[in-house]
Amino acid sequence: MCSLVRMTLDTETGDVGLVRAIKEFSPDFLNHIADYAGDLRRESLLIFLTLAKAIGAKTIVETGTIRVKDAPDGQSTKVFAEYARLTGAKVYSVDITPEHIETSKSELGDLLPYVTYACEDSVTWLSRFNAPIDMLYLDSYDFEVDNPTASQQHELAEIGAAYGKLSTPGAVLLDDCALPFEGKGYLGTRFLQSRGWKMVFDGYQRLFINF
Numbered sequence: 001m002c003s004l005v006r007m008t009l010d011t012e013t014g015d016v017g018l019v020r021a022i023k024e025f026s027p028d029f030l031n032h033i034a035d036y037a038g039d040l041r042r043e044s045l046l047i048f049l050t051l052a053k054a055i056g057a058k059t060i061v062e063t064g065t066i067r068v069k070d071a072p073d074g075q076s077t078k079v080f081a082e083y084a085r086l087t088g089a090k091v092y093s094v095d096i097t098p099e100h101i102e103t104s105k106s107e108l109g110d111l112l113p114y115v116t117y118a119c120e121d122s123v124t125w126l127s128r129f130n131a132p133i134d135m136l137y138l139d140s141y142d143f144e145v146d147n148p149t150a151s152q153q154h155e156l157a158e159i160g161a162a163y164g165k166l167s168t169p170g171a172v173l174l175d176d177c178a179l180p181f182e183g184k185g186y187l188g189t190r191f192l193q194s195r196g197w198k199m200v201f202d203g204y205q206r207l208f209i210n211f
């Protein structure tokens with residue numbers, strides 16, 4: 001976490017940027033996020049949002065939307081929608097399955113206006129997307145232990161399609177990494193690290209920053 005903590009120092013308060021950013025979230029907000037995210041992803045999603053706040057992120061893109069009610073997958077779309085409601089950031093959620101887009105929309109309730117949906121293959125969509133991406137969350141495709149390369153290659157293709165649009169400062173969060181063969185994150189991790197991105201969180205999810 002060193003590079004995160006070194007990010008900024010407010011000389012008046014002595015707070016580092018992340019501490020200041022998390023203090024700007026209300027206890028209610030933090031409780032909602034913690035509830036949605038669940039045990040596996042709570043810490044990393046909270047860090048992701050805190051980082052977003054610290055850098056003033058205006059755009060979050062996620063691939064893989066909420067696909068079941070009360071999903072155990074982190075309910076990322078709700079997490080990012082809460083952030084958008086609070087900050088005015090724009091959130092895009094891309095998913096190839098029309099039924100999952102519909103489920104996600106119905107799960108969002110009053111958070112629905114804060115998310116722009118796209119029903120398409122994520123690589124195709126990311127290739128066409130033409131705005132800066134401050135925060136990128138990759139969680140499309142399912143990891144299969146008998147065929148790990150399919151999801152790993154898809155995630156690498158997503159990063160490749162988004163790469164030229166990633167802002168500096170910017171962050172990329174990869175889901176499903178603490179699994180056999182490093183899960184979906186195996187190739188993406190190496191791609192980002194080989195280009196100088198720092199891995200600042202390594203758990204079930206991996207978080208990378210470029211500053």
Ligand SMILES: C[S@@+](CC[C@H](N)C(=O)[O-])C[C@H]1O[C@@H](n2cnc3c(N)ncnc32)[C@H](O)[C@@H]1O
Nearest residue numbers: 064065066073075076095096097121122140141
């Ligand atoms: C694990 S779920 C996403 C869970 C969600 N992030 C959450 O926190 O609840 C994976 C999703 O990826 C979608 N998906 C699979 N292949 C895809 C592709 N090529 N492009 C976009 N989405 C895809 C599936 O339809 C599924 O809804």
